Amino acid sequence: MHGLDHVIQQLQRVAGDLQQPGCLRLVAGCLFQRADDQHLLALFERNSLRHRLWRRLLGRQRGDGAADGQRQAFGADLVARAYRQLLAEQPNDSFIATACPAVVNFVERYHPSLVPNLAPIVSPMVATARALRAYYGTDTKIVFIGPCIAKKGEAASLPQEDRVDAVLTFRELREMLEEVGGDDVVPSGFDPPHAAMGGVFPLPRGSLQTAGIVEDLAANDVVTADGRTAFPEALEELAAGQIKVRLLELLCCRGGCIMGAGMSVDTPPFLRRAHISRYVQEQRVGFDQATWDKDMETLQGVPLGRSFQASNQILPEPSDDEIRAVMVRMGKVGPDDELNCGACGYDTCRAHAIAILRGLAEDEMCLPYTIERLKNTVQKLDLSNTKLASAQQALVQAEKLASMGQLAAGIAHEVNNPLGVVLLYAHLLLESCAKDSPEAKDLAMIVEQADRCKKIVLGLLNFARQNKVVLLPTNIAELVAATLRGVPTPVGVEVVVQHQDSGASADLDADQIRQVLTNLLTNALAAMPDGGQLTVRTGVSA
Structure with missing residues (x-):
């Protein structure tokens, strides 16, 4: 064909x-x-x-x-x-x-x-x-x-x-x-x-x-x-x-x-x-x-006439407030934002907003609005990536600290035992020596430095443990009394305890709070070498 x-x-x-x-x-x-x-x-x-x-x-x-x-x-x-x-x-x-x-x-x-x-x-x-x-x-x-x-x-x-x-x-x-x-x-x-x-x-x-x-x-x-x-x-x-x-x-x-x-x-x-x-x-x-x-x-007689029929499809005109709300949603707050670029297919930004309200168009048809949204999305992604990188870095650091904690715990455990023996015998020797003898001074130095090592080891153990807070209902008066019993009171110092409510209790970690109170009492007693009055006061605040 x-x-x-x-x-x-x-x-x-x-x-x-x-x-x-x-x-x-x-x-x-x-x-x-x-x-x-x-x-x-x-x-x-x-x-x-x-x-x-x-x-x-x-x-x-x-x-x-x-x-x-x-x-x-x-x-x-x-x-x-x-x-x-x-x-x-x-x-x-x-x-x-x-x-x-x-x-x-x-x-x-x-x-x-x-x-x-x-x-x-x-x-x-x-x-x-x-x-x-x-x-x-x-x-x-x-x-x-x-x-x-x-x-x-x-x-x-x-x-x-x-x-x-x-x-x-x-x-x-x-x-x-x-x-x-x-x-x-x-x-x-x-x-x-x-x-x-x-x-x-x-x-x-x-x-x-x-x-x-x-x-x-x-x-x-x-x-x-x-x-x-x-x-x-x-x-x-x-x-x-x-x-x-x-x-x-x-x-x-x-x-x-x-x-x-x-x-x-x-x-x-x-x-x-x-x-x-x-x-x-x-x-x-x-x-x-x-x-x-x-x-x-x-062809003079060929009819060329015809008629027409109205088919009204005019949609209601949106109110100015509705139009303004759509334009603000697209970032067109003021006249300077109305570029009327025509990229959306409409001659003006207002005409585009009216078409959106009539269901004939979408916000994304506005090119400047879409570009701005894309820019904001990129910025959010960048921020998310930054946070993710920081989290990853923190995770790596935490893993390093965990490894260091395990290492410190092992070292502290191994050092703590012989150090305890050194302190024990140093104290025994110091008690058997005359106070004014040269040996006593040397032994006192050994005790002091060994005790310092003991505290360093204790700090390593605390770092390695990273103890979690365990909150339990605890009677405040009983906690204070137990703490005072564990802290020797020097001669010349009077300890006064005042409780607003002896039956008051609170959810707290008793061991850690006892350690805090012990440090406070020890520091307070050390500050009174000539004696004095140490007041421990508890109360309930709203």
Whole structure:
């Protein structure tokens, strides 16, 4: 099977009803419409391989007797004539052009008060479909190929008599053409009726030029706007009564239909426009005005009117407090924080906040907010890593101390026993010597230093043990009495004990508190070499 045969088969499948004999054949009353070849030139540059393949695709159809290829541009001529008549018959009314289905849908949903201003004229696609069925019969099958994805929705909403059986974008067409190989089919162009100036219809102000309507900047009675930002602003001003126009021509895509989402090339917008202009100029060479006039007269009776229905989908406007709360949540506390960068897809931070409240957007769509959150997260992770590193270091240090404690306990245990023997015999020798003898002084020095070693060893043992606190109910008076019994009282010192409540008790570690009291009593007694009174007082505090 030839590659072009495969593409045609695919298009037949798109049109539907493969079982119907002669489907997509002109003789059987079925027509295949190739709409908007001016758009195709934006997709396939003139004299390029793709453009030649397109013309050969038409040639393959004709070689098989399959169908004709038509341009939507002639339908645009019909629509342009309808606009001229509308403005002439109702000079005092204000109309919004309805060629762009995206604009029509937007008005019906979000500006229902402007629905009466929608021009009651079909789009060029529907006009072409009606004209072709007037030529070839109501059972004609039509496939629309163009750059506009909104056409899919428009086709789905059409009544049966205006149906467009399928809508393909150029992106989808390109996928088909990718499978096309070499072929010896003779290239062929589009079939009549041929357009006059309808070829410029997809460009901004193209409909005005096609209809011969002048955009007089001084009169300002005809206004054009294109792009997702410009056309809603124009509608807002019209709804508010800030502008008064006879015709408001709006296109959803900035740069016109040639910049539609269904395009599959990255050609710059003005180069696309240049392709369209050059093609229209070429088509005007040798243009048969008489034939065009006859075709327009033949189709004079084709109805181009339509009606519109409001479908209000305007959501309630959030309060200023709600909007402010969302903006504060995203870190936009003051006007300086409202960057209006547009990274979220909304023109202003306020518009983004409103969309969030309506459930149409999320906080994370705000790029500065997301960056700030990421920065804070990184800082928290850094802090956590720092704490973890400190904990690891403390753990290593604790392990070292534990090892040192075990070592110290072993050393203290081994040293403590012989040291006790030295102290014992040193005391015995000291008691047997005369107090004024030189040996007594030497023995006293031995006892003192051995006792010092004993305390050092005791400190090592305490460090090694790392005793845990064991809290038990303890009678305070009994604890003090037991401690006093273990501390010898020198001659000349009177110990006085005063208890606010002799039955008072507290949860404490008796051994450790006894050691504390022992140290306090020992220090106090040492501070009274000439005697005195030592008072131990206990009490209960709230």
